[in-house]
Amino acid sequence: MARFIARRLLLSLVTLWLLITIVFIIANVLPNDVGRTILGPFAPQESVDALNQRLGTDRPILVRYVDNVLGAVTLDFGDSYVTGKPAMPQLASAIGRSAKLAGLALAITIPLAIAAGLFAARRRDRPVDRAIVLLGVTSSSIPEFVTGTILVVVVGVQLKLLPVLATPPATADIPTQVRYLLMPATAMAIVYFGYIARMTRAGTIEVLQSDYIRTAAMKGLTTGQTMRRHVLRNALIPTVAVIAVQIGYLFGGIIAVEKIFNYNGMGQTMLFAAQRKDIPLLTAGAIVIGIVYMLATLTADLVIAWMNPRIRLDAER
Amino acid sequence: MDSNVTPMSIPPGVTSPISERAQARRETVRVLIRRPAFIVGNIVIIGWVICAVLGQRITPYDPFNSFSTGHLPPGPEHLMGTDRLGRDVLSRVMVGSRDVLIVAPLAAILGVVAGTLLGLVMGYYRGWVDDVLSRLVEAFLALPVILVALLTLVVLGSSPVVVVLVVGILFTPIVARTVRSAVLSERQLDYVTAAKLRGELGPFIVSREIFPNVLGPTVVELTVRFGYAIFTVATLSFLGVGLQPPSPDWGLTVSEEYPNMIAGIWWPTLFPALAIASTVVAVNLIADSLQSVLNE
Numbered sequence: 001m002a003r004f005i006a007r008r009l010l011l012s013l014v015t016l017w018l019l020i021t022i023v024f025i026i027a028n029v030l031p032n033d034v035g036r037t038i039l040g041p042f043a044p045q046e047s048v049d050a051l052n053q054r055l056g057t058d059r060p061i062l063v064r065y066v067d068n069v070l071g072a073v074t075l076d077f078g079d080s081y082v083t084g085k086p087a088m089p090q091l092a093s094a095i096g097r098s099a100k101l102a103g104l105a106l107a108i109t110i111p112l113a114i115a116a117g118l119f120a121a122r123r124r125d126r127p128v129d130r131a132i133v134l135l136g137v138t139s140s141s142i143p144e145f146v147t148g149t150i151l152v153v154v155v156g157v158q159l160k161l162l163p164v165l166a167t168p169p170a171t172a173d174i175p176t177q178v179r180y181l182l183m184p185a186t187a188m189a190i191v192y193f194g195y196i197a198r199m200t201r202a203g204t205i206e207v208l209q210s211d212y213i214r215t216a217a218m219k220g221l222t223t224g225q226t227m228r229r230h231v232l233r234n235a236l237i238p239t240v241a242v243i244a245v246q247i248g249y250l251f252g253g254i255i256a257v258e259k260i261f262n263y264n265g266m267g268q269t270m271l272f273a274a275q276r277k278d279i280p281l282l283t284a285g286a287i288v289i290g291i292v293y294m295l296a297t298l299t300a301d302l303v304i305a306w307m308n309p310r311i312r313l314d315a316e317r
Numbered sequence: 318m319d320s321n322v323t324p325m326s327i328p329p330g331v332t333s334p335i336s337e338r339a340q341a342r343r344e345t346v347r348v349l350i351r352r353p354a355f356i357v358g359n360i361v362i363i364g365w366v367i368c369a370v371l372g373q374r375i376t377p378y379d380p381f382n383s384f385s386t387g388h389l390p391p392g393p394e395h396l397m398g399t400d401r402l403g404r405d406v407l408s409r410v411m412v413g414s415r416d417v418l419i420v421a422p423l424a425a426i427l428g429v430v431a432g433t434l435l436g437l438v439m440g441y442y443r444g445w446v447d448d449v450l451s452r453l454v455e456a457f458l459a460l461p462v463i464l465v466a467l468l469t470l471v472v473l474g475s476s477p478v479v480v481v482l483v484v485g486i487l488f489t490p491i492v493a494r495t496v497r498s499a500v501l502s503e504r505q506l507d508y509v510t511a512a513k514l515r516g517e518l519g520p521f522i523v524s525r526e527i528f529p530n531v532l533g534p535t536v537v538e539l540t541v542r543f544g545y546a547i548f549t550v551a552t553l554s555f556l557g558v559g560l561q562p563p564s565p566d567w568g569l570t571v572s573e574e575y576p577n578m579i580a581g582i583w584w585p586t587l588f589p590a591l592a593i594a595s596t597v598v599a600v601n602l603i604a605d606s607l608q609s610v611l612n613e
Contacts, residue, residue: 014452023468137605289464
């Protein structure tokens with residue numbers, strides 16, 4: 001297992017380095033003058049030069065690249081252009097708030113989606129199954145901000161069941177916080193329901209057709225015993241993988257959701273940074289989310305290896 | 318139903334592979350058009366295409382230059398009410414399909430063409446080319462599309478051409494991965510070995526032997542990407558970096574009107590939102606039917 005983890009970690013580091021490089025190219029190589037991009041076409045040349053000097057973007061591109069990679073290793077992404085303070089502390093508290101929202105969304109969607117996927121797989125091609133598959137396709141194809149809008153109109157404005165803004169009062173206890181976050185979390189949960197339910201369904205159908213399930217049935221295990229001991233462990237492997245991938249994308253979709261519900265998390269921070277062309281802050285955000293994605297997929301691979309010994313033995317060879 | 322009827326009379330024993338392939342394709346189409354999801358999806362998309370093409374000629378009001386009272390609720394005069402400037406919401410929703418139905422397909426085509434080329438090369442040649450490109454693909458996949466698109470559009474400035482390029486390029490690695498895995502299972506088959514033994518060159522084998530056999534997954538990927546492209550372009554427009562005013566684009570309209578929702582003025586936001594929902598769901602219904610039919 002140790003060798004498997006070491007190998008996997010090494011690969012993650014290579015990917016992380018490439019990721020930092022991609023973001024660096026977008027932020028520093030695509031615009032031929034960073035200061036000009038930030039200040040716009042009408043700013044005087046002296047201001048552009050002064051800003052470039054302050055941001056360090058007047059140095060040769062290779063120097064900036066090395067600086068950037070070294071900075072990312074120590075989680076120091078330079079100063080925000082707007083506030084002049086280091087980018088990372090600003091992001092950290094926003095990430096915490098976004099993690100609450102994302103965590104609630106996952107807590108809603110994972111159990112429901114897995115249950116729906118299992119339920120559908122065991123009734124394959126019957127009307128219930130068709131309905132769940134159709135629901136999955138529909139829910140995963142509608143953008144979060146559209147579901148969010150519809151929820152606000154119906155649940156918030158017409159029925160007045162839940163608050164339409166996500167930020168709870170500062171002293172709110174946990175149930176109140178959940179109440180405030182419930183609508184944005186649902187908007188996100190709906191998108192991920194489809195992916196996870198479909199993966200679970202596909203995985204379960206494949207396992208149900210295998211020989212060892214027939215053997216289990218023939219040696220007289222009840223359906224419940226078969227499901228628990230033989231089906232779940234194998235069927236959920238692709239589901240774990242897809243959940244990990246979705247955690248990364250969750251932080252993409254969260255931008256629109258936080259905008260609609262005016263929630264001051266990672267998404268709003270990124271959006272404000274975009275509106276002010278705060279490239280250092282945007283770069284830091286992209287890399288941090290990349291790191292979150294890498295950690296999520298890394299955890300998923302370890303969970304999968306634990307679930308299926310064949311995978312970890314294969315990797316050790 | 319008589320499936321033995323062949324439209325062309327072919328003498329037994331001399332069935333040419335071309336007609337067999339044509340027959341199989343006809344069979345696929347026949348199965349497809351019996352699927353309710355495929356029919357519904359196509360009706361919705363064709364409806365939006367008609368709105369996009371005919372535009373102002375069929376809208377009840379001028380969607381751009383007719384200003385009545387702002388924020389009139391839906392009623393007999395204005396079926397979906399008016400927006401903040403007093404423009405007819407129905408008319409704007411009808412022409413709002415135009416920009417996204419040009420930008421999204423172009424982005425999807427760019428992503429699928431580039432991704433397929435990349436996937437074919439990676440899957441067929443393997444070796445260090447594949448190793449290096451696979452790592453790059455992996456790194457791209459670690460970045461949420463919306464966030465990278467946001468960063469790139471801020472840096473480059475937004476215009477429809479840039480949106481197409483950015484979304485297309487961000488889709489390329491995703492498509493490449495799908496095509497690569499399809500190629501990997503094809504390249505071990507006998508027909509590829511046979512072509513190699515005949516002394517065919519790599520480019521010929523990839524383009525004339527393997528490519529036709531991975532066309533199925535590629536077509537499915539194209540429809541799936543089209544759906545995601547609408548999703549992505551709509552979200553980017555909502556975030557203010559996609560299509561720009563005065564486009565009546567749905568995502569943009571939602572972003573302009575959503576602060577009024579809390580005051581109870583829901584119609585200028587809800588109807589464009591529902592229009593986006595109907596389009597993406599329709600495309601995904603088509604993609605899903607194609608996928609299940611082509612995989613059978």
